[in-house]
Amino acid sequence: MIALCGGVGGAKLAFGLARAVAPQDLTIVVNTGDDFEHLGLSVSPDIDTVLYTLSGLSDRERGWGRTGETWGFMSALRQLGGEDWFNLGDRDLAMHVERSWRLRAGESLSQVTARTARTLGIGTAIVPMSDAPVRTVVETAQGPLSFQRYFVEARAEPRARAIRFEGAEAARPSPAFAAALDRRDVAAVVVCPSNPYLSVDPILAVPGVRDRLAALGAPVVAVSPIIAGQALKGPAAKLMAELGAEPGVLAVARHYRGLATGLVIDQADAGDAAALRAMGVTPHVTGTIMHSDEDRTRLAQETLRFAADLSAPPRAVAAHGGP
Numbered sequence: 551m552i553a554l555c556g557g558v559g560g561a562k563l564a565f566g567l568a569r570a571v572a573p574q575d576l577t578i579v580v581n582t583g584d585d586f587e588h589l590g591l592s593v594s595p596d597i598d599t600v601l602y603t604l605s606g607l608s609d610r611e612r613g614w615g616r617t618g619e620t621w622g623f624m625s626a627l628r629q630l631g632g633e634d635w636f637n638l639g640d641r642d643l644a645m646h647v648e649r650s651w652r653l654r655a656g657e658s659l660s661q662v663t664a665r666t667a668r669t670l671g672i673g674t675a676i677v678p679m680s681d682a683p684v685r686t687v688v689e690t691a692q693g694p695l696s697f698q699r700y701f702v703e704a705r706a707e708p709r710a711r712a713i714r715f716e717g718a719e720a721a722r723p724s725p726a727f728a729a730a731l732d733r734r735d736v737a738a739v740v741v742c743p744s745n746p747y748l749s750v751d752p753i754l755a756v757p758g759v760r761d762r763l764a765a766l767g768a769p770v771v772a773v774s775p776i777i778a779g780q781a782l783k784g785p786a787a788k789l790m791a792e793l794g795a796e797p798g799v800l801a802v803a804r805h806y807r808g809l810a811t812g813l814v815i816d817q818a819d820a821g822d823a824a825a826l827r828a829m830g831v832t833p834h835v836t837g838t839i840m841h842s843d844e845d846r847t848r849l850a851q852e853t854l855r856f857a858a859d860l861s862a863p864p865r866a867v868a869a870h871g872g873p
């Protein structure tokens with residue numbers, strides 16, 4: 551199983567998948583387009599969100615960063631007149647320091663991430679989409695903004711005109727992602743409920759990834775991050791509108807056309823099921839909001855069953871209704 555994952559919403563489903571699937575059968579591929587260098591440190595927000603979520607260290611309210619966080623570093627930085635638009639908690643800071651010196655010493659992002667996952671007791675493979683730097687840039691009405699400047703500093707307020715992934719053309723899938731793409735026994739590809747434009751597209755922009763996912767011959771199912779025209783968190787719906795699509799599950803299905811043949815949608819969007827079928831996308835309607843760990847596991851299990859049904863040959867229909 552291969553899961554494509556961004557930050558907060560994606561990490562919740564990744565947590566459920568890690569509970570539902572044996573570690574050797576799951577590779578969680580994480581967006582690194584949000585990564586950046588800040589205050590001399592290498593910050594990988596989506597990788598950290600997945601690491602913290604799967605190890606039980608995440609702050610469930612914020613969705614990013616660690617639980618029980620303190621902010622002494624930030625207040626001291628502010629006192630010194632330092633850049634304080636991006637919040638690095640005291641505990642979270644250890645992650646960035648540890649990653650930064652290891653990268654500088656020559657380890658790859660894959661190696662650093664695998665080591666940290668092991669140390670935090672995570673058995674499932676969490677792998678960056680690529681070890682080469684890919685940087686998401688949002689073209690806005692105010693000019694180009696690097697991802698975190700757009701998302702955090704400008705609160706995703708500037709109107710987006712286009713999104714590009716600098717470095718993607720020269721990037722290659724990370725070794726563990728490439729190995730997963732080479733397996734012949736991948737049961738399904740799950741596109742987690744992450745922002746399609748900002749979190750999943752960077753993964754798909756790595757050359758060869760789209761074709762190799764399709765060549766697996768496995769069902770590809772996406773879980774919609776949009777419920778009743780709104781994103782639970784983040785600017786997905788606003789971006790959709792700005793980029794010319796009417797926010798909703800139909801736009802999600804259209805976005806993943808040629809990739810996903812199944813879409814898990816919330817009960818609130820059951821009314822769009824027929825239109826999805828007419829587009830050639832099989833819908834699965836269920837509750838998609840994940841409050842508890844049980845919600846995450848249940849949605850993961852349902853998504854996997856749905857994928858298995860999609861790949862199964864159609865059941866023979868009895869010619870005469872009963873036995």
Ligand code: FO1
Pocket residue numbers: 556557558584593594595596598599614615635636637638639642698701702749
């Ligand atoms: N998001 C914010 O809205 N404000 C922040 O100050 C912030 C700091 C931060 C630090 C470390 C980290 O791993 C994530 C952080 N995030 C912050 C979240 C991050 O910008 C986004 O969640 C992702 O990049 C989008 O998936």
